[in-house]
Amino acid sequence: MIIDDGFLRRQIEGILSLSLLFLPFLSLLPLLSLSPSLLSLSLSLHLHFSAMTCAVANTIDAYLTDRDRILELERDSAFDARCRARATPLEVEASRVVAAVRRRDESEVYGAAPARTGHAGQRHRRFPGDRFLTSLDLIDEAALMHVARRLPKGAHLHVHFNACLPPRVLLDMAKTMDRMFVTSDMPLVSDDDYASFDRCQLQFSILAPADEHNGDVFATDYEPRQTMSFAGFLSAFPRHYPYASPDSWLERKLIFSPEETYGPLQTSEGAWDIFNGRTRMMKGLFNYETAYRNYTRLFLEDLVRDNILYAEIRPNFMRSNQLYRDDGSGLIDNAGIMHIIIDVVTQFRTELEADGRYFGGLKVIYCTPRISTPNEIEAALDECLAFKKLWPEWIAGGICDFHHQIRCMYIDRARIGFDLVGQESRGRPLKCFISELLAFRKKCDAQDIEIPFLFHCGETLDLGTEIDENLVDALLLGAKRIGHGFALPRHPRIMEQMKARGVCIELCPISNEVLGLTPRIGGHALYTLLANDVHCTVNSDNGTLFRSTLSHDFYQVMVGKADMDLFGWKQLALWSIEHACLDDGERETMMARWETQWHEFLVWLVDRYGGWALEDGETEGSKEV
Template sequence: MLISLEGAHATDQTLEGVWDIFNRSTQMMKGLFNYESAFRNYVGKAIDRFAEDNVMYAEVRPNFFDKHIASDDGERQLDHRVWMQIIQEEVDTKVKQLGPGGKGAGHFKGLKVIYCAPRSIENEDMTWCLNDCISLKQEFPDLICGFDMVGCEGRGNPMRHYISELLQFRATCTSLDLDIPFIFHAGETLESQGPADNNLYDAILLGTKRLGHGYALVQHPLLMQLCRERGIALEICPISNEVLHLCSSMHGHVLPTLLANSVPCTINSDNPSYFGSSLSHDFYQTILYHDSMTLFGWRVLAEWSIEHSCMNMEQRTDAFQTWEANWNAFCEWIIEEFGPEYLKFPVLLK
C-alpha cells in the first residue's frame, strides 16, 4: 500500500500515473479497515502516532462516501453515527492516557473531524453527504468541524458542479444555527486557468476557512491578497506535493512565495499512511530546503496551525499555553545543548 520511491519518481512516471497508484492504495486501505475492530484500532493507532510526533491536536479528513462498515461478526452494518461514536470513544480514551498527567509527553488534547465527500459523485449523492454531515454535526457538535470534497481535481468535478448543493447546505446550516465551515481542497494542480485552477475562486467565494494545498494560488495575486486579508490559511503538504508531482523537490515549492506575500500557511501531513511519513517529515522538508526559514519562522508556522484551527476560543487559549511552554523548553534545550559550542568562537563587538 505504500507508494515506493520507484513508484513515485521513476523516470517514466507521470502525474496521471502516480495518481493511479495513489487511488489503488486508497482502495486497498478501505478493504482492510472497513470492519469494526480494525477501524477502532486504526483510529487509536493514528492518535498514538500523533502523540509520538508531539502533535497535541489534529483535524482529520475521513471519506464518508462509504455508508457502512461491517461489525466483527459480519451480522450488522454500522453507519456513520457508529463511526463517530468509535472515534469519540478512542479520542476520550487517548486524551486521558496522553494528556497532562498521562503518559504522553505530547499532552494530546483531542481531534476533530472534517467530513469529506468525493468530488466525483453525482449531485444527488453530494446532497445526501451534505445532509448527513448536518445530522452528524447535530449529534456530535464538538467532533464534526467542517466539510470538504476530496480527490484529484483534474479528474473529478469542478467545485461549481455542486454549487446549488453547497449553497443549500450553507442556507440550512444558517437556519439551524450550525457552524460547519467549508475547508476545501483547491488548487492542488499545476494547471493555469482551467477547471482545477478555478476551484480556488469558487472556494474563496464560498467562504472557505482554509485551503487544502492551494498550490496554484501563487498564479493569482488577487487571490493571495484575499487570503491575506480574510485570514484564509493554506494547508501546505510538502511530501504529498513531491510524491504527487506538483514539485520535484522542496527547492521548487511555492511555500517561500506564499510566505513572502504574507499568506498564512500551516505544515501538514497529507495521507501519511501511504507515504510512510509523519508530520515531522513534512516539517523537516520545509526546514531543510528553505534557507530563509529561521527558528522564528518555524514558530510562526506552528502558531498559525493553532490560530487557524477549528478549536473554540477556550480550546485555542489552552493550546497556545501548552505550545508556549513546550516552545520555551525547546529553546532552552537548544541553548544548553549547542550554546557552549558556539560561545567558543570569538565575538566581535562594535
C-alpha cells in the same frame, strides 16, 4: 549637470513603481507595532534620494546602502518577522543553534555521503532539500530531523485518517483476522521476471462466508477478484516469490518508491494512478471495527509522540466506506464510526489526564468524494449538519474568523468543517455543486449554525482549466481554509483576496512532491505563499504512502530555503493553533500548553546542540537575528 524632463519622469516613475512594490509590506505593520505612515514617509524619501544619486558618478556606496535597506525591509516584512521582533534571548540563542545544526548536517551527513552516478556518468553530490524519497536515508540520520521530531508542532489540520501510520500497523492487524481475504486483478505468476508481482493491484476485505468467491491467487487460472484467505496467501507466498518476505513485499505495495515517483516518464496523473490503487488497497485493511478502534488509538499515541497537541482528521463519509463487523456479518454506519472515534479519544484523554499529561484531542472534518453526484453531495451535506447537531464538540468547529484583518478575532459560534476529497482532475469541479452548497449555507443560516468550507483545491498543475478554477469557487463560497493550494500563487488576485479574508493554506509539501507537483522542496509554492504573508500550516496528508510523518514535512520546509529558521517553524506552529477549529477556551488552553512546550524545547535544543554553535563561532551577538 543638466537633468532633462525625460530623466525626471523616469526617476519619478521608478520611485512610484518601487513604492507600489512595497505597499504589501505596509499592511503587515500592525503586526510589527510600527507606524505605516512613518515608514511610508521614510521609504518615499529614501527612494527619492536614492534615485537622485543615480545621476552622480560615484554611486557604489549609495547602491550598497540602498541594497542593504531593501533587504532589511524584506526581512522586516517577512512572514516570521513578528516572531523575530519579539524573540527572547533564549530564542535568539536557539535559532543560532539550529543554524549550526543545519551546517553540521550539510558537511557531516550529506557532505560525507558518496556522490551518486547519473546519466553518462555524471556525479551528483548529496544535499539537503534533494528529492525526498531518495534522501530519506540521510534525512533520518540528520540532527535537524532529530530537532524536528522534538519540535512542538501545535495542531495537525490536514491528515487523511486511513493513511497516517506505517503500513505494517494495518497489515499486522489483518493477520489476526479470521475473515480477512485478499484479491488481485491478475494471477501472481512465477515467470522469469515476476512482472505480475509488480503490476498487480491487491485489495483486502472482511467477508462473511456467504460472500466468499474462492480462488488461488497464485494459480494460472485465477480469475480477477476471486477471494483468497489472507492466512492462506501468507502461507503460500514464499513458494512463489523468492525475493522478499510476504510482509516486506506487501509493505512495498503500499508505499511510493523513488523509481516510480521520479522516473523520467512519470507524470502527476501517473502518480495519482498509483496513489488511488494504494488507497483502494488500504481501504479493506482499515474498514472493519477492530482495525478502526485500534488504529484510532495508535494514531493518538503517534500524535503525542510527534509532539502534536491536537488534530483535525478527515475520514471519508460515504456508503462504500462504512465499517464491517469483524466477522463480515454486518455494517457500521457513519454515525457508528463517530461513536467509535468519540469512545477511543475520550478514553485516551482520560488516561493522559490521570497521568498529569495534556492532549488537546481531535475533531472530525466531514469529507465526501468529489466524484459524487449533486444528489449525493446534498445527502452528505444534510448528514454533516445532522452530525454537528448530535456532536457539536466533536465535529470541527470554532475556527477563527479574520474579518478582513490580519490579527485573528475569535468568534463564539461553534462550527463544523466540510470538505470534498479526491483527485481534482478526476472529480467534479466545485462549480458543479454550487447550487447544493449555497442551499446548504442558507439552511445553516436559518438554523443559526455556521459551517465553514475547508476545501481541497489548487492541488494541480492543470493551469487554465476548470480544475484550476476551483480556487475561484473556494473563495466565493467563503472557504476558511483550503487544502494544498499549490496553484494559488499563479492567481495573484485570488491570493490577495484569500489573504485579506484570512484564508489559511494547509500545506502538504511531501505529498505534493511525491504526486508530481514539484521535483524538489525548493520549487514548492509554499515559499511564494509565505513571501506574500499568506497564512499557512504544515501537514502530512497521507503519510503512510509517502513514508513520512509531520516531522518530516517540517524538516523539508526548513531545508528547502537557506534562510528558513527557527522563527519560521514557530510562526507555522502558531498559525496552526490560530486556524484550528477551536472555541476561545480551547484555543487559549492549547496556546498556553504550546508555549510551555516551546520553552522546554528551546532549553533542550540549546542544551543538546548548543556546543555546535560555539564550535562554529556562533557566540552571543555574533550574528543578527
